[in-house]
Structures are given as C-alpha cells and as structure tokens.
Amino acid sequence: MKLELERQSFLKAWQIAERVAQTKTPKDAIGGILVTASDFEITLEATDLKTSVKCKAVGANVLEPGSAVIPASIFGSMLKKAPSEDLVLEVNSSRGILKAGRNKTRFAVIPTEEFPQLPESENAEEICTLLADDLSRIIAEGTVAASQPQDFPRYMGTCLLKTEEGYLRAVATDGKRLSISKVICTNVAKEQEALITASALKDLGKTLTTSYSEKDVKILADSSTAWFKLDDVEFSIRKVDASFPTYMRILNKEVYLTLRVNTGELVSLLERIDIIARTNPAHIMAMSVTSGSGEVRVTARSPEHGTVAEVLYANVDQGYLQVGYNLTFFIDGLKAIGPGEARIEFSSEEGQTRMYRGDSDEFLYMLMPARLSSQDRLTEEEIVDFSNRTEEPQPLPEPAPEENHEELHDENNNQEQQEQNTDAPF
Secondary structure, X not given: OEEEEEHHHHHXXXXXXXXXXXXXXXXXXHHEEEEEEOOOOEEEEEEOOXXXXXXXXXXXXXXXXEEEEEEHHHHHHHHHHOOOOEEEEEEOOOEEEEEEOOEEEEEEOEOHHHOOOOOOOOOOEEEEEEEHHHHHHHHHXXXXXXXXXXXXXXXHHEEXXXXXXXXXXXXXXXXXXXXXXXXXXXXXXXXXXXXXXXXXXXXXXXXXXXXXXXXXXXXXXXXXXXXXXXXXXXXXXXXXXOOOOOHHHOOOOOOOEEEEEEHHHHHHHHHHHHHHHOOOOOOEEEEEEEOOOOEEEEEEEEOOOEEEEEEEEOEEOOOEEEEEXXXXXXXXXXXXXXXXXXXXXXXXXXXXXXXXXXXXXXXXXXXXXXXXXXXXXXXHHHHHHHHHHHHOOOOOOOOOHHHHHHHHHHXXXXXXXXXXXXXXXX
16 A cells, blocks of 8 residues: 555544544454545544544545554654655555655554454444534433443433434432433434443544534444434444433423522532632532522532532522532533523422523433532531621612621521531532
C-alpha cells in the first residue's frame, strides 16, 4: 500500500478513529487502525471490542492499493508533528515508512488478519433519523444521572435511547436521580429502544459535536448492536443486556413549591459553598426556600473546617421548606440545564425535586433529597452569626434594635421547628 497524504485533512479522519482504538495496548490489533485503500477510496476502521467506527478519509491519493493495521497513537503523533503538509505513506507486511520531504520514519505494523471483524448493519432495523447536533444534546443531558459502568445493577452505567410518539428520549438513572432528555425525530416506524453504555455514548456525542453538528444521523439497531450512521462515518456500539427501570412510574406531578432562579448565579453560589462541603465525606448542603422574600439560603458545615452560608434572592411562588442534597448531584443538574432560568419544583421535604429549563419540558433532572443530620444543621450560635451577616443585602429598611431581637428569636424558633420536621431520606 502506498498513499500520498495531505496532513491536516487526513489527520481529521485519523483522530475520529483514534478515539475508539484501544491506545493503551498499541502492539495489539485493537490498538491499531485498519487502513484499507482501494482504487476509489480510503477507509479507516477502529474498535475497542465494545465500540467501533468506520470512516472515509479525505486528503489522500492512492498510489498503490492495499491494507494495513497501523498503531493508532504512534502514527497519530507522527501526523501531528510531521514537518511537512505533504506526506507519503508506504506499508508492506511488516513495517511502514512515513516520508515528509527528506525525513523518513520507519515503524512496525500489525498483521491485518489479527484485526477483529466489525459488526455489519445490513440486517439492522432503523430506529429514527435526527440532526447530529440534536443527538449530541440529548446524549449530554440524558447521561447526567448515569453512574460508573462497573456499578451494579448494570443499568446504572447505561443510557436508554427510546423512540416514543415521534420523539427520541435519552434516559439514565443511578437510583438517586434521573435525567431525561428528548428531541423530535423522523422516520420512526414503531416504538423501539436500545440500552447503551453511557461512556460510549458520551464519546460519540463529543465526536458529533466536533465534526458533524449539521449532519443527519440515522440510528439503527439489532438484538446486540446499535449503529449511528452519517454520510462518511459509521459508529457501532454494543448494547447492554439488562433491564432498565420503568422510569415514568417513578415520577410524580406533586408540586409543593416552585423556585425560578438564574442557573449561573445559583451555580456560582453552590461552587463557593462546595469549598466547605467537599471537606465533609457526606458532601451535604442544606437549602431553605422562602416565598414572599424569595430568599434561598444555602448552608454547609464541616466539623473540622468550618461553616458557610449564602443567600440568593429568586422567584418563589409559595410556602417554605428546608431540604438537604448531595451538592455534586444538585450542581450536575443545573449545569446540564445551562445558561438562563431553571425551574425547580419541590414536591416535599422528603419527596423528589425536579429541575427544568425554564418552561420547557425537553429536559428533566430529578433527584431525591439527602438526610440532614444534626451535623449538617447550623448551631444556634451560627444561626445568630449568619443571620446578622445575611440581613445586610436585603432591600428592606433596617429595623429598630428591639425588632432585630424579636426577628432573631423567631428565626431560632423556626430553626427548632425545622429540625423536628426535616429528616429526608435518599
């Protein structure tokens, strides 16, 4: 095989295949990329035995057809650092030579017969068609609640892709939270679903965002594999053999209190709270929300490192509640919603909390409260201290000293009442 390469153009296709190749084992076939050159086109194939990719390469001229398995990371580094834009690649059965002007690099290649056969999609059934940008979005949002792949049961490390009523939904859960994202799609023949490892889907989403955002993606599946096909590239991911929970039965429509808040402001506040919260193994924050004043007060305590409390003012429709959360889980939902307004619905101090992007229902993030222990609650001394500090920014006239005393007394009484009523389980 002998090819003339235009470095930058060929490198784009190489990097797509390199993301899938198992680069930690460069001497094995799955650590390489199968390059097949015919008289008319060049294809690159790579796999880690769970995810595979086949793509057409541009920026190359075939001087002699042939095929070779080339170490992915080594050759990729050569392409990136080559001193010339015009290269020549020659490969025989045991070695390859990359020429860049007067410079030459020799490297070992892997026997083509060792490269595994990639799954074929000829007999797969079409699930739907949608824009790559839309697929990337629902993958990013729908996998938020997925846990690590090694967790048990197996569905916790997966994402469910399901067509229903003209929509494609991406759904994930780790037992404590649930994320659902949906988008309108076309060519839906019937309701179908595919359970796929969340990490593989995230890698796919990143590739689509980088190179194919305006392209159409056709999704197909058979009993063992799902395919994502574009004009010049095809991804295949092995399906997970597990049952996903009936997630719609988990959700309820009960709403006790609704908070509307700017996500950027709340995320910034929570990241400051996290300076103290992350030093506590439980990583718990306490949030109290009050209508009328629209006060959102967030606190976190660490017995060894200190206490932090901050107040944000937002739109609160009615009522009051105090509830605890795993801080990382709460921030994950807000970041998935992105810039703008978050609509947060609280069903109770012990029930589920649901987050949406404004008035849209395209993305839902649900999480369960965490149990607040006595160590997570402010002491009476801290209540006094933080009450004095957080009253200052309020746009209300400063009350007389005796009124301050009465308000503080009332707040202490409220805190005692909250300690009796808020003990939310996971």
